[in-house]
Amino acid sequence: MRTNELYASPPVRKFLGPALRPGGERLTRLMLELAGPLQGALALDAGCGCGASLALLREHGARAVGLDLNASFLREAGDKGARVAQADLADLPLPDACLDLVLCECVWNLTDKERVLAEFRRVLRPGGTLALADIYARGCRSGDWPVRCCFAQATDLQTVMEQVAGAGFEIDVVEEHTELLKKTAADFVFRHGSLHGFWQAVTGDPVLAQRACDASRVSKPGLFMLIGHARKVT
């Protein structure tokens, strides 16, 4: 079955498993270590997918809930016992200042980014933590991507930091983890013969596959991780 959403496509789901993102559990664990003590913390996994990170949050002692738009993913997460609900991250069904941590992994680029950052700021208590990981563009521009994916709205890292700071966050850590993205892409090359072969498996169309390869060449996707805290209003 072909889809216009990269993360839901069978070639990606089959290989990445429940994590649905490059870096998988390794990057999530690193982010949670940097996020600070999580025992008893009230945490949101924003764009929780099938619940892989919710399990890690619970492992760290957090009281974790997940939100996602994809009903099928939510069913999988719910079947594993996770507390999840369907919601748009640009309109969080949560009161102000109720959370200690928002975790958002390879989802932000799929959204109305500034609205979502504003919502994250709203629902975090002053001093609460934002743990954000996503694709950024190391090249000159984001490229013309033929599928809905985390590459399509990726910006350079300076713009990411300006947007996060502009939304009311102090940035504590920014790290580059592009090696994890390259490893994932290399695994896809081994599996599908080439990057073009991978994109053809996703889109079902060699012309769209070529467009994706061209977009990748132009944008040179990278993977960043950012930890910040909600600025206290004085």
Added chain:
Amino acid sequence: MSSLTFEPKDMNWVCEPCGEALELGRVELTYLGNSFHVELPVCAKCGAVYIYEELAMGRIFEVEQLLEDK
């Protein structure tokens, strides 16, 4: 995750120093700190691995370029 198997069209290969017929075996390919677990023709006696030209010039070359950021 299961290994990928890369088998040349003709498996009738013999390791010249050992005289052993090559058989498919698990191999770890590493480059720039990355590991890939695949199955390739291997000499059971000396461990020599056969990477056929199509694999070297195709998948492996593209992986190298990708990891080198080219």
